[in-house]
Structures are given as C-alpha cells and as structure tokens.
Amino acid sequence: PDLAALPPPDDAPTAPVPRCTACHVVLSRWTMTGLCEACATNLGFQHATMPAQRPRLPCARCGGRRIIRIRVRQQGGPGLRSASLTHDVRAEGTVDLDRLRGLLEAYTCRRCGFTEWYAQEPEDIPIGPAYGTELIDLDDDGPYR
Numbered sequence: 715p716d717l718a719a720l721p722p723p724d725d726a727p728t729a730p731v732p733r734c735t736a737c738h739v740v741l742s743r744w745t746m747t748g749l750c751e752a753c754a755t756n757l758g759f760q761h762a763t764m765p766a767q768r769p770r771l772p773c774a775r776c777g778g779r780r781i782i783r784i785r786v787r788q789q790g791g792p793g794l795r796s797a798s799l800t801h802d803v804r805a806e807g808t809v810d811l812d813r814l815r816g817l818l819e820a821y822t823c824r825r826c827g828f829t830e831w832y833a834q835e836p837e838d839i840p841i842g843p844a845y846g847t848e849l850i851d852l853d854d855d856g857p858y859r
Contacts, residue, residue: 758787758794761817767832768821778825786818786831799833800845807844815839 732741734750736757741750747759754760763785772779786797799816801809816833823829833839841849 756793758796759785761796761814764817764834767819767834768830773823773826773828774830775828776823776826778823778828780824782822782824784820784822786820799839800847802840803844815845 732744733739734741734753735748736753737750739750745754746763747754749757749759766783768781768783773781787794788797789795795811796814797818798814799818801811801815802813804810816836816839819832819834821830821832839845839847841847
C-alpha cells in the first residue's frame with residue numbers, strides 16, 4: 715500500500731502548535747517574542763528585540779556566570795511600554811511618545827543581583843535641552859585641563 719496516503723498513527727509526533735506564552739491563544743505563526751500581538755502590546759513589547767548590548771562576560775562584582783537580560787518597561791497609558799532614555803520632540807514642541815530613543819535593557823547577575831543598564835542604539839539618542847540630554851565628551855580638553 716501507499717504509505718504516504720495513510721493517516722499518521724495516533725501516537726505519531728506532531729509539530730507543536732505555536733501558542734502565545736502569556737494567554738495561550740493559538741498563533742498563526744511563531745513570533746520573536748512568543749507573544750500574540752495583543753499581549754505584546756499590553757505587556758510593553760511593541761519594539762523588536764535588538765542584539766544584546768552587554769558583552770558576554772561574567773558578573774563584574776562576583777564573577778557569576780548566569781546573567782538575566784531584562785527588557786525594561788514602564789507604565790504608559792493603558793498598559794506597559796518599553797522604557798527609554800528620551801523621546802522625539804514634535805515640531806510644535808510636544809513629546810512624541812511613539813518615538814522612543816535609547817530603549818533600556820538591564821542585565822542582572824543571578825547570583826548577587828548586581829545590575830547594569832544599557833541603552834539600545836546610543837548613537838541615535840538626540841542631544842539637546844528639548845530631549846533632556848547633554849553630550850559630555852571626555853576627549854574634549856575643556857577649560858579645566
């Protein structure tokens with residue numbers, strides 16, 4: 715008989731069905747976060763995950779080798795949103811909350827709790843009073859050298 719035409723046996727392994735890791739709804743496809751669109755928005759994961767900012771080194775404080783990477787979020791309106799260092803400013807001078815700059819992530823040592831903060835895409839953080847930022851150039855001789 716043609717084995718390809720036969721249905722698989724009841725105990726045959728099947729491909730796992732993609733489900734949201736938060737609400738367990740069936741997903742049409744796997745996502746980078748493992749979340750459905752609604753949960754990603756409600757939990758503050760609207761932005762794509764960037765490559766890790768911290769070098770893969772042991773904890774600077776205790777030498778621990780298990781580090782937790784955390785996408786930092788904050789309360790924003792009806793739910794959570796990614797935490798950032800600053801935002802874009804609209805032409806009329808208001809803050810554009812949809813244009814975050816310097817998304818924050820933290821790395822915490824599993825052993826001692828030491829935490830390091832990093833900003834994603836630091837080269838894109840705008841500089842100036844309207845953004846609450848100032849560039850301190852340590853290569854500049856300045857008036858006190």
